[in-house]
Amino acid sequence: MEESRDSRVKRFLTSNGMVILGFIFILCLIALLAVGLVQNKAQSENFKYGIVFDAGSSHTTMYIYKWSAEKVNDTGLVYEIEACKVKGRGIASYRNLQEIPVYMSQCMGRAKDVIPRFKHQETPVYLGATAGMRLLRFDNKELVEKILSSVSSLFKSYPFNFQGARIISDAEEGSYGWITINYLLGRLKEKHSPKSLFWRKNESQSTYGALDLGGASTQITFVPVNETHTSSEMLKHFRLYGRNYTVFTHSYLCFGKDQALLWKMARNATQLQSDLLLEPCFHPGYTTTMATRKLYGSYCSRKFNNLDQGDTIRIQGTGNFLECQRSILELFNASFCNTYDCVFDSVHVPPIWGKFGAFSAYYYTMSFLNLTSEDVSSEEMVTRKMEEFCSTPWAVVNTTFADVNKKYLSEYCFSGTYVLTLLQKLGFTEYWNQIEFLNKINGYAEAGWSLGYMLNLTNMIPAELPPPKPFSRPTYITLMVFFSLLLAVVFILGSVIFQKSSHFWK
Numbered sequence: 001m002e003e004s005r006d007s008r009v010k011r012f013l014t015s016n017g018m019v020i021l022g023f024i025f026i027l028c029l030i031a032l033l034a035v036g037l038v039q040n041k042a043q044s045e046n047f048k049y050g051i052v053f054d055a056g057s058s059h060t061t062m063y064i065y066k067w068s069a070e071k072v073n074d075t076g077l078v079y080e081i082e083a084c085k086v087k088g089r090g091i092a093s094y095r096n097l098q099e100i101p102v103y104m105s106q107c108m109g110r111a112k113d114v115i116p117r118f119k120h121q122e123t124p125v126y127l128g129a130t131a132g133m134r135l136l137r138f139d140n141k142e143l144v145e146k147i148l149s150s151v152s153s154l155f156k157s158y159p160f161n162f163q164g165a166r167i168i169s170d171a172e173e174g175s176y177g178w179i180t181i182n183y184l185l186g187r188l189k190e191k192h193s194p195k196s197l198f199w200r201k202n203e204s205q206s207t208y209g210a211l212d213l214g215g216a217s218t219q220i221t222f223v224p225v226n227e228t229h230t231s232s233e234m235l236k237h238f239r240l241y242g243r244n245y246t247v248f249t250h251s252y253l254c255f256g257k258d259q260a261l262l263w264k265m266a267r268n269a270t271q272l273q274s275d276l277l278l279e280p281c282f283h284p285g286y287t288t289t290m291a292t293r294k295l296y297g298s299y300c301s302r303k304f305n306n307l308d309q310g311d312t313i314r315i316q317g318t319g320n321f322l323e324c325q326r327s328i329l330e331l332f333n334a335s336f337c338n339t340y341d342c343v344f345d346s347v348h349v350p351p352i353w354g355k356f357g358a359f360s361a362y363y364y365t366m367s368f369l370n371l372t373s374e375d376v377s378s379e380e381m382v383t384r385k386m387e388e389f390c391s392t393p394w395a396v397v398n399t400t401f402a403d404v405n406k407k408y409l410s411e412y413c414f415s416g417t418y419v420l421t422l423l424q425k426l427g428f429t430e431y432w433n434q435i436e437f438l439n440k441i442n443g444y445a446e447a448g449w450s451l452g453y454m455l456n457l458t459n460m461i462p463a464e465l466p467p468p469k470p471f472s473r474p475t476y477i478t479l480m481v482f483f484s485l486l487l488a489v490v491f492i493l494g495s496v497i498f499q500k501s502s503h504f505w506k
């Protein structure tokens, strides 16, 4: 009786001890998993940063990009955390070089605040200048060098890793814009299906063409269906994520919207008998004056210089869409064309096909005019809107859009008509519904050449596709948890059975 009570107590203690042990074992496993997860999360938060100054003809913008160091070779994972508009005009318009660092340093100060201090030294800074500086280079190479070296010495005085300030080429501007949008839209990398343990390729996705409209130049870049009839200078070859791409890219200097307007007005002003220019692309009732030095001062408008004119001309809007479009059409000289796929400026653009992303001033203009929606699927709809908008008196436009920047507002009739005409000339008449007007893509970053430029210079897009991991991260974690729990159950069961069997043998 005494003995049996003793053995019951012993058995009770042993079996409960096993339970407690098993419990501790499970707790340890859970703790291990939790530590593993937290550890991996901390690793993925090892971020990198990059700074690109887009020195356009009208203004400069500083973009700060951030990405996870772990996922460096994936696609669509870099995002823009800051877009700082540098105060003042484009860098090519400064004659007093002391002014440039004053404005630039405000954005550089912002970069110092936004990027953690311990990352400053490893963060690259690039400045790329576009058509404004290309135009200035025709007139004054020395001044171009001075501007770039003034910017460079400012950047060198900051704790970042300065990588250079230069004018990017036409082809770079077009190609990097194309890379940016296709990277952000996830069009460069084949997607793998996570449903299958065996990775398989989805059908290959086609890329988007890129349309960039600036103030001084405009670019079109896309993969042509057939490149055999295209001049090899306009074709660029890339190998990205294991695939070869041949893109057609062309930049039209002077066909940016600011230079086109100046050029058009200078052309019309040559026929003036007085100092009054009637301008159909401005709203009725809109008046302004312009220094002839400015009107004829650009490389693009200079050939119309009329020496007989005084210091200023008066400009008065008439708000006539048809007249406006007619005067814009005169800029597109097709006299060298001899085949159907030929457009302005004697450049042969291959036939348009596939989807296109239109950004920068294409987007700003069409978004103001409410013409970016998918419902606006034809050229006629845009034409009707422009006819109505251009004929609206300036007083009405001005009060309706009281909070819109006056310079942009006064030019939206011209800009909208110009966008319409330019797209017609590029061959989009039948393909209007193939165009998507893009600004910030999927919330990651603004469309433009600057992200593509940084991706290229930091080697973030590998030529070859990295071999895929056998399991996706969620599958990996699920399997780990499952096997750990199985292990625990087996261990506990084993212990219990062992315990029971040892009693049996006693």
Ligand SMILES: O=c1[nH]cnc2c1ncn2[C@@H]1O[C@H](COP(=O)(O)OP(=O)(O)O)[C@@H](O)[C@H]1O
Pocket (backbone or CB within 6 Å): 055, 056, 057, 058, 059, 090, 130, 131, 132, 213, 214, 215, 216, 217, 218, 256, 257, 258, 360, 361, 364, 365, 408
């Ligand atoms: O809010 C806006 N509304 C209309 N146009 C804009 C707005 N913001 C910028 N722009 C225009 O976008 C264009 C940007 O051109 P950019 O300065 O990049 O020249 P580039 O690319 O030819 O060197 C300019 O024509 C500028 O006036």
Ligand SMILES: [Ca+2]
Pocket (backbone or CB within 6 Å): 056, 057, 130, 213, 214, 215, 360
């Ligand atoms: Ca630009």
